[in-house]
Amino acid sequence: MSDTWERAQLASARVPFRFKVLVVWVVLFGVLAFLGNAAGFDVQWIRDNFRYILGGLRYTMVIAIAGIVLAIVLALLGALARISHNSVAYGIAGFYVSFFRGTPLIVQMFLLYLALPPVGRNLAEKYSWLPEGFDQALVLDAATAGTIALGLNYGAYMTEIFRSGIQSVAGGQGEAADALGMTYVQKMRKVVLPQAFRVVIPPTGNEFIAMMKDTALVSFLGVTVASAEVFRRSQLVGKADFKNLEAYVAAALVYWGLTVVFTFLQARLEKRIGRGYDRDHVARAMLAANEQGQPHGGGA
């Protein structure tokens, strides 16, 4: 018995590791397919509705891209404030990071979408000197409120990424720029930020991948049918046809595919950047910056 086991182990050792992993994956998919079949999974329904669900990708991407752009701007400002000696800037940035990292994203979305409009109304009622139409100024549509909330939330996490990225180059490089009589703006623009950007691009890619998945939360705000993103669309058609299993599996596949593609692109980008002028330094700084990111570890 133990002899046979020994021989099996030796035989297994000759099979390439990657091949064995591939077999495991195939088996897993096989089991899932079997279970799906047993549960009456309607492949035809997915075929009929996949195109509609995939149509939501446009909105998912728009929300994610607008969100990450906002997050990058906020993170840059936040990081510069966090390393400055200005107590006002430091205090505001600290408050921002603490609040948006300390509360759930979904709560922030509802705060922007449903809690802000009455604030605008009440203020307009109380202070007549406020400009005309102020009562409507804080009323945002669901997609906009969701996008801003994503940007604010991810901006808070990325502030720490950017801060550690900037600090990883700021020491000796900043001193050299200071010694040459450069102004703060010149030092940042010509010396520190170009080097810091190389360091923060990979973790920013991770945050973008994580954000693409979190765009699904926007559907809880009840976006209109016309501009529904992937998750909202699968909810809509799934409910209508009582095909919840198929609808959510379809949505999961879309997000999964998206993540796989962008993780691949991200890895290539990382390789290109790692090939830069100071490999060890960039690698070390990227590691440090990554540790500051989302607690769920970003994409991949």
Added chain:
Amino acid sequence: MSDLMNDLMNDDVVVRIEGLHKSFGHLDVIRGVDLDVRRGEVVVIFGRSGSGKSTVLRCVNFIEDPTQGTIEVAGIRLEGGHRTRRKRAQIRQLRLHVGMVFQQFNLFPNMTVLDNVLCAPRCAGRSSAEVTKRAKELLDRVGLADKAREHPIRLSGGQQQRVAIARALAMEPDVMLFDEPTSALDPELTGEVLSVMKTLSTDLHMTMMVVTHEMGFAREVADRMAFFHEGRILEEGTPQQLIEAPAHAETRAFLDAVL
């Protein structure tokens, strides 16, 4: 006549340090330093690590803010203590008169060698054609004219430090500060950096403050040496006096260890 010349020379003080104190929290690193450096003079500062020699250098151009005391460079006189907005502008003016070379070179890796040298004059808004010509001359002076288009990472440590010297010279400073310029180099590369530094003194009569343990360089190039001990200058004099006949036991012990 020569006495008069001497008096004139003596009055031409480029760097004047008066009553300098520097503490980091409760740690007093500099505990009262006075030092004058005259034009064209080479002053070598040495002492144990932690004796405050690098910190004094970093206080001269306000990379570190002096806790107390006065720094005067090329007629710009600044007190230690808190940085106000007005003082920040004055610090920047002062720095334009001071070149600094770091132990770790600190070249900008995102720029070519030539852009490293051009960076400061451009930031100060000087005209481009003339500045470029001068930058190339400086690279030629440190023997690296052919490396102008390379990035610093492609150069050896000694070459990088020579570029750093050219970069610091680009603003035509009144004084050059060298903070252990050869300590991060492999032994066989220190010679090329030291010989470039020597030509700055012999050819350009550059005023220099050099923190180094290279006693050979000190003996050959320095006009004056200052031995630092526990945040103060324990002993000061010509290289002959300090190296051949140090007055203090601490100086003697240190020299025995490095020579």
